[in-house]
Amino acid sequence: MRKGFVLNGRYQIIKRLGEGGMADVYLAKDLILDRLVAVKVLRLDFRDDKKAQERFRHEAMAATALDNPHIVGIYDVDEMDGMQYIAMEYIDGEDLKYYIKNHFPIPYAQVIDILEQILSAVHEAHRHNIIHRDLKPKNVLIDKNGYAKITDFGISKAESENTMTQTRSIVGSIHYLSPEQIKGQVANQQSDIYSLGIILYEMLTGKVPFNGETAVSIAIKHSQTPIPSVRDFDPRIPQALENVVLKATTKDPRNRYDTVAQMADDLRTSLDQSRANEAKFTSELDDDAEQTRVMPFAPLRPELVEAAAKANDESAKDDVKDTENRNVSPKKKPGKYKRKVALTILVVILVLSGLTMVLLARIGSKASVPNLTNLTRQTAIKRLAQNDLAVGKITYEANDEVEKNNVVKTNPQAGRSVRKKTKVNLTVSSGPKLIKLENYVGQDYKVIANKLSILGFTVKRRNASSSTFKAGKILQQDFKPGQKAVPKNKVITFIVSTGVKQITLENLTGMSKEQVISYMNEQGINPVFDYVYSNIQDKGKVVKQSPGAGQTIQQGSSVVVYLSRGKQKTQKAITSFNVRIKIPFEDATTTGQNKTTNTAYSQRKANPSLAVSSDSVSSEANSSSEISSSSSDEDSTADADSSPTKPTENIVLIYLKDHDHTFASVYKQMVITKDTNVILPFKLGDNEVGKYKVIRNGKVILRENNVTADSN
Structure with a gap:
């Protein structure tokens, strides 16, 4: 362009x-x-x-x-x-590849600082079960202040997507790819950890550990050749710091760190004096067959012992018969008789010895199934290997008590005595059971809120006036119909019609935040909370309101309520400033949405019980219960109050995060009929960063994740 x-x-x-x-x-x-x-x-x-x-x-x-x-x-x-x-x-700086080239050698403390920032980002991805799969210095950006940010999630995968490409082709950059990815196996958190270990190696030495004329030759080295020692390149590197590289880059992922959080903890103390004499890290043997074992003496097989005893009895009988035929008493042949007795005793000893050896062999070949409940899948696999047991079938089931990817139970059960090398089946938690959410637009709020609350959802209400929907009917929802969610982790927000009604405000002074919310929900109006110091009102109590008590407003409007921070104290400096934004009005009569909106309007007018089409809502809540923009290419709207003869009113929700506010609740709600300028008041302490986002008719149209006083 x-x-x-x-x-x-x-x-x-x-x-x-x-x-x-x-x-x-x-x-x-x-x-x-x-x-x-x-x-x-x-x-x-x-x-x-x-x-x-x-x-x-x-x-x-x-x-x-x-x-x-x-x-x-x-x-x-x-x-x-x-x-x-x-x-x-936009990051004003350079990628980590050029940074290493331009600043090498990098002080060890700075290496650790940069990698800790990267680990923090990867930890966030893993927390959402996203595996990056292509971590490399080119995908890490460093700004002019040494602040690191990772990018390029183009080939990332959800950890639950236990699939490979159809061609089983290698995806990622060969110099940083883990052995299991090279073999075409499924990438997991340990695969990203391997790449992080290679990045750390490069920051310490200025080069990648393996090079070759072809990608295949490099891949073979990653799969078979031990990582070269960084201390061979620079003997001043502490052994503890080299150990982080060695543990992160073991060939067998089971010997690596279980999580990036563990790697970060190990890295953070690698320069401590307490670890100055740490021994070099060595990984456990991956294959039990490589270990030398002393095998017990093989006992006689029972059938051979039985045959020997039988042969001895028949021989003794023949000797007696022969003696009787000759009319000679056995007592007269003491030597021969003693030999037979001795042979019998020997056979008995052999039998007993054989039985003893069989028993000892069986005892020595037994192992006890360890208790693996609540351990991560990777840790459980390691624990089975340590107990000379193998991993059997791994199945997943929903569980509200056990964290996702942790073991729920084993078969055989924990404590059971089994033969060594027995395969133990693992049942792993796939996380809490997901509930499918429907399209509730046009339905009664109280009925739906009660139904969802019983299921475990947290339901919040926002109010808006409407001449189309009766009071108490749902105008809009902050999630996409058909979305599945975990009830205990999900906050649902409905915008509910108040009809058209005038409200005379009460005096809210001295009320708690909860009392204000309860009052405003009853009246169908919306609170906007702000915070001020007060020597009169206790912390958390209302100091003042705007509009004031006795004034009349329309249902669905907003009231600014100032809550007390308590008495003024010596605290960290808080900077106050305003951010001005312009919210563009979206007129359905000039967009492709007009047809859908008018059709929905006509259908509801003909049949008021008819629910709005699921295409009318595209807002989707993320894992932290905030409203996030849908990735769908369809531009949807939840504003169902437009008639063919007048412009559509835009329902606008503003979320703000600063010293006093979080994204967990709506900061301000508006209904606009034209382009509207809004001033957002921010209060930020030292090192705090503000955020805001604007949702118009269910779709995020403005977002800023890095609001500071300097950037304003």
Whole structure:
């Protein structure tokens, strides 16, 4: 794209930053929020490639689900004339590959600091069960202050997706790829940990551990050749720090760190004096067959012992008969008789010895099944190997008590005595049971809220006036119909019609936050909370309100309620500033939504009990119960109150995060009929970063994840 080109009427191209295998990256100016962004655009030659399009969408989906200061933020995902693009946070700096080249040798403390930041980002991805699969210095950006952020989730996979590509091809960068990925096996958290170990190796030595003329030769080295010692390159490197590299890059993933959190803990203390004399890390033997064992003497087989005893009895009988035939008394043949007795005793001893050896052999070949409940799958596999037991079938089942990917039970059960090498089946938790959510628009709020509360969901209510829906009916929901969620982790927000009614406000002074919410829910109005110091009201009590007591407002409107922080004390400085944003009005009469909205309106008018189509809602709640934008290409709306003869009212929800507010609840709700300017008041302490996002008719239209007083 040429300089000056405006993408989708919002992003003005400044210059090209770089290009990759599938996409070009440009520096652009966001004309709405007046800031620099990086815009990643799918290349023209890939726009008809469905796999490339899917990978491009997947990158945006994966990164949008993550919220960590060391992951490049995604601001917008859209397309223009078939041209897909992602608008993301612009990092003014260089990637880690160039950083190593330009700053090597890097002080050990700085190496640890950079890798800790990377580990923090990967931990966030793993917490959402997302495996990056392509961690390398090129995908880590370092700004001018040494702040690290990872990017490019294009080939990441959910850990639950236990599948490989159909071609069993290798996906990722060969210099940083784990042995199991090279073999075509499923990548997991330990695979990312291996790549992190290679990155640490490169930061310490300035080069990758393995090179070769072909990718195949490098792959073979990763699979078979031990990682070279970083202390051979630089003897000053502490052994504890080298041990982090060695443990992260063992060939068998079972010998690596179980989690990146464990790796971070080990890395954090690697320069401590207490670990100065630490021994070099060595991994356990991967194959029990490599160990030398002293085998017990093989006992006589019972059938041979029985045959020998029988032969001895028959021989004794023949000797007696022969003596009788000769008319000679056995007493007269004491030597021969004694030999027979001795032979009998010998056979008995052999039998007893054989039985004893069989018993000892059986005792020596037994093992007890360990208690693996609540252990991670990888830890359980290690524990079985330590007890000379093998892993059998692994199955998954929903469980509300045991954390996802942890063992629920074993078969045989814990404590059972079994033969060594016996396969033990593992039942692993797939997490709590998921409940499917439906389209509740147009239904009675109290009935639906009660039903969902019984299932375990937390249900919140926001109010909005409506001339179409009767009071108490659901206007909008913050999740997509058909979405599955864990009840105990899910907060559901409904926007409920109040009809059209005037309310005279009571005096709220002295009320608690809970009392205010209860009162406003009864009256069908919405609170906007702010916080001030007060020498009169106790902490958490209402100091004042706006509009004031006795004033009349329309149901569905908002009231600003100021809660007491308590008395003024000497505290960390809090900076107050305002951010001005413009919320564009979306007129359904000028968009492709008009037909859908008018049809839904006509259907409801003809049949008021008819629920709105599921296409009318696309807002989706993420794992932290915040509203996130849907990745669907369909632009949906939950505003069902438009008639064919008047402009659609836009329902706007604003979420704000600062010293006093979190994303867990709506900061402000508005109904707009034209482009509207809004001032957002922020209060931030030292090292605090603010956020906001604006949702219009169920879709995120504005988002900022890095609000500071300096950036304002």
